[in-house]
Amino acid sequence: MMRRWLWSTGAWLEHRLGLKDSVWPMMRHPVPRGANWWYVFGSATMTLLIIQIVTGICLALVYVPSPDQAFESLEYLNYHQYMGWFLRALHYWAATGMVCMLFVHLTQVFLFGAFKYPRELTWIVGVGLLACTLFMGFSGQVLRWDQDAYWGVGVGASMAGRVPIIGPQVVELLLGGTQIGAPTLSRFFALHVFVVPGLLISLLVLHLYLVLRKGISEPPVPGKPVDPKTYEAEYEEKLKGGEPFFPDSMWRDAIFSFLTILVAVGVAAYLGPYGPRSVPDPTLIQANPRPDWYFLWLFALLALSPPEAETFIMLVLPVLLFGILIVIPFVSNTGERSWRRRPIAVLSVISVFVTFVVLTYLGFTSPWSPEMEAWSATTVPENMIQWTPDLKKPEDKHTLSPVQLQGAVVLQNKNCRNCHALDGKGGHRGPDLTDVATRLTRDELIRQVIQGGGNMPAYGKQLKPAEVDALVDFLGTLRPKDQPGARSSASLSP
Amino acid sequence: MLLSLLTLTGCGKLPGQPNPDDRPVRPDQMTDFRTLFRENCQGCHGADGRMGPAPPLNDKLFLTIAPESSLREIITNGRHGTLMPAFLGFDKKQADLTNRIQQREGGHLTDTQIDAIVKGMRAEWGGKPDVSAPLPSYLADDPKAKGALVGDKDNGADVYMMACAGCHGDNGEGGKRGGKLNDPAFLALVSDQLLRRIVITGRADLGMPNFADPAPAARPKSFAPMTNQDVADVVALLASWRKPAPPAPAK
Numbered sequence: 001m002m003r004r005w006l007w008s009t010g011a012w013l014e015h016r017l018g019l020k021d022s023v024w025p026m027m028r029h030p031v032p033r034g035a036n037w038w039y040v041f042g043s044a045t046m047t048l049l050i051i052q053i054v055t056g057i058c059l060a061l062v063y064v065p066s067p068d069q070a071f072e073s074l075e076y077l078n079y080h081q082y083m084g085w086f087l088r089a090l091h092y093w094a095a096t097g098m099v100c101m102l103f104v105h106l107t108q109v110f111l112f113g114a115f116k117y118p119r120e121l122t123w124i125v126g127v128g129l130l131a132c133t134l135f136m137g138f139s140g141q142v143l144r145w146d147q148d149a150y151w152g153v154g155v156g157a158s159m160a161g162r163v164p165i166i167g168p169q170v171v172e173l174l175l176g177g178t179q180i181g182a183p184t185l186s187r188f189f190a191l192h193v194f195v196v197p198g199l200l201i202s203l204l205v206l207h208l209y210l211v212l213r214k215g216i217s218e219p220p221v222p223g224k225p226v227d228p229k230t231y232e233a234e235y236e237e238k239l240k241g242g243e244p245f246f247p248d249s250m251w252r253d254a255i256f257s258f259l260t261i262l263v264a265v266g267v268a269a270y271l272g273p274y275g276p277r278s279v280p281d282p283t284l285i286q287a288n289p290r291p292d293w294y295f296l297w298l299f300a301l302l303a304l305s306p307p308e309a310e311t312f313i314m315l316v317l318p319v320l321l322f323g324i325l326i327v328i329p330f331v332s333n334t335g336e337r338s339w340r341r342r343p344i345a346v347l348s349v350i351s352v353f354v355t356f357v358v359l360t361y362l363g364f365t366s367p368w369s370p371e372m373e374a375w376s377a378t379t380v381p382e383n384m385i386q387w388t389p390d391l392k393k394p395e396d397k398h399t400l401s402p403v404q405l406q407g408a409v410v411l412q413n414k415n416c417r418n419c420h421a422l423d424g425k426g427g428h429r430g431p432d433l434t435d436v437a438t439r440l441t442r443d444e445l446i447r448q449v450i451q452g453g454g455n456m457p458a459y460g461k462q463l464k465p466a467e468v469d470a471l472v473d474f475l476g477t478l479r480p481k482d483q484p485g486a487r488s489s490a491s492l493s494p
Numbered sequence: 495m496l497l498s499l500l501t502l503t504g505c506g507k508l509p510g511q512p513n514p515d516d517r518p519v520r521p522d523q524m525t526d527f528r529t530l531f532r533e534n535c536q537g538c539h540g541a542d543g544r545m546g547p548a549p550p551l552n553d554k555l556f557l558t559i560a561p562e563s564s565l566r567e568i569i570t571n572g573r574h575g576t577l578m579p580a581f582l583g584f585d586k587k588q589a590d591l592t593n594r595i596q597q598r599e600g601g602h603l604t605d606t607q608i609d610a611i612v613k614g615m616r617a618e619w620g621g622k623p624d625v626s627a628p629l630p631s632y633l634a635d636d637p638k639a640k641g642a643l644v645g646d647k648d649n650g651a652d653v654y655m656m657a658c659a660g661c662h663g664d665n666g667e668g669g670k671r672g673g674k675l676n677d678p679a680f681l682a683l684v685s686d687q688l689l690r691r692i693v694i695t696g697r698a699d700l701g702m703p704n705f706a707d708p709a710p711a712a713r714p715k716s717f718a719p720m721t722n723q724d725v726a727d728v729v730a731l732l733a734s735w736r737k738p739a740p741p742a743p744a745k
């Protein structure tokens with residue numbers, strides 16, 4: 001009875017939808033034999049996108065895109081909503097996974113030469129998907145509306161602002177004004193939730209259509225170059241001996257996607273949501289905004305480059321990078337596909353990867369940013385205040401003299417610690433000063449402090465003569481306690 | 495896996511679930527004494543309020559004599575002419591993110607936070623000091639003191655020979671047990687109030703005795719605890735060593 005009813009409903013639907021003639025052949029379309037585990041990354045990226053859409057919709061039910069409530073709604077999700085924190089965590093970690101997977105997919109397609117004739121358009125649409133995905137990550141981090149959001153908005157705005165002629169208008173469109181304010185968050189919300197996802201999904205449909213139409217590229221064989229004259233006929237020939245996509249080939253995608261979901265869920269459950277790192281208030285000067293990890297390289301690049309290079313990095317570099325990606329299939333759309341015969345391709349992948357890792361590491365440790373709190377929060381190591389030169393005579397203690405003690409206070413008070421560490425603690429923008437007296441004499445110390453130099457500001461105008469004296473007296477004691485100072489000219493402890 | 499995850503959430507907490515205690519607090523809402531001290535003071539006054547280059551605050555004698563109003567005053571406004579910065583002021587105007595590397599004077603605490611620090615120092619580090627002699631007053635112009643406390647440097651020289659010379663040298667030139675006091679840069683950077691306080695409390699963390707400590711190795715047998723007037727006299731002596739303006743350092 002039940003069975004009959006189901007059957008007739010199914011038949012009714014099929015009569016109208018005609019899936020048997022449209023989708024079924026699509027599922028059963030032949031793919032070349034030998035398509036292997038290297039081909040699963042695209043579908044895994046898509047699986048993560050689906051997680052993003054589902055979790056994103058759930059989050060949007062609670063999130064309030066207004067500056068005074070965005071932060072609170074995230075706190076509500078974190079602490080009050082049942083499993084709200086998990087939604088946030090999954091959305092964050094699946095996004096991370098999606099960016100990773102997308103780059104793996106891109107690298108695989110690039111190394112397998114799958115972008116060559118006749119799949120150039122598939123690749124170009126893929127580049128569009130990459131841009132959309134990166135923008136999603138970028139705008140998503142702005143929605144967290146904590147201190148880090150300001151990095152995103154700031155960089156976004158200064159990129160847009162450098163566009164010739166229409167720059168100011170674009171900035172106003174993006175920020176909803178000339179400055180970061182309440183409308184800014186609504187703009188980014190609209191972009192993150194409606195505009196870019198719409199674009200992304202449309203491009204994805206096109207991408208999939210192209211994949212189906214032009215077929216999955218067969219694994220490359222060294223010594224078998226692509227020739228547009230013969231390629232398609234040869235491909236047809238290969239398909240004759242191919243296997244149906246469903247189920248013979250799809251099971252690999254299914255297993256890998258399932259594993260991907262497991263990992264995303266596990267990481268989300270284990271590591272939890274990221275941020276908000278600090279309360280949202282642009283007037284809090286203690287903050288130290290930094291982007292999510294996949295933009296740390298840009299953060300590092302901007303921090304390390306001279307100010308003159310900024311326009312290049314902000315405006316020319318993105319255009320250049322995406323330009324290169326788009327041009328690739330036109331520059332080399334024939335010839336060898338196997339990476340074994342394409343040393344330049346392999347080398348460029350390696351160098352891009354190494355650059356990315358190095359810059360990301362630098363961005364992560366950011367040794368150039370001063371530690372804003374060190375002057376008042378990082379102590380002068382006790383063994384620099386009072387020490388025992390000879391461990392066998394613990395009662396024989398040496399102590400800084402009163403003026404040297406004041407010198408150490410000057411070091412704190414004038415924010416030197418924000419850039420200089422003692423015993424590794426403090427900022428790392430300038431050299432660690434633990435042993436500075438072994439390198440510089442008293443006169444050299446005075447010169448460095450008064451005139452600055454390198455990346456150090458000159459302190460001549462900000463220090464009273466007595467402060468310079470005390471400071472340099474203290475710096476003169478900074479050496480291993482059994483070694484003389486540089487040329488012994490520094491005045492030493494009692 | 496998904497199912498087991500769901501059952502897990504039913505019974506216990508997942509490691510990733512955020513802890514409400516870790517949520518970010520606005521820096522101006524933080525009122526925990528230890529955190530405030532760690533972030534704002536220990537750079538100069540030392541971890542746990544001692545063994546720093548600036549005078550120790552973790553000192554029972556100091557906290558007994560120093561009135562709460564003085565503590566609040568110095569934290570709020572700093573001490574003019576010294577390296578103790580002012581801490582009051584959550585200055586919204588300094589918000590320019592790009593210029594944050596630049597100098598800023600002092601800290602950014604609210605009245606409530608300053609109050610929390612003052613109360614916290616007393617609660618954590620206060621107590622009865624181990625001294626039986628009558629305590630000198632913290633301020634030289636203490637209203638409770640009988641008569642004006644004007645230091646006399648000639649009398650101060652006698653007190654100095656008794657109480658200080660054993661370590662800091664007969665003329666403040668420094669010795670094996672105590673550093674140079676007759677140093678223009680040092681005297682230019684510290685206030686008389688600090689000198690007064692150091693004479694009274696010593697520096698327990700660095701081995702300088704307080705006003706009543708007989709310190710047999712450094713002070714003669716005839717040493718008697720210093721009186722309020724003695725303290726003022728020694729400070730007057732040290733102040734008289736100040737040069738009008740120390741010479742500019744050689745370029």
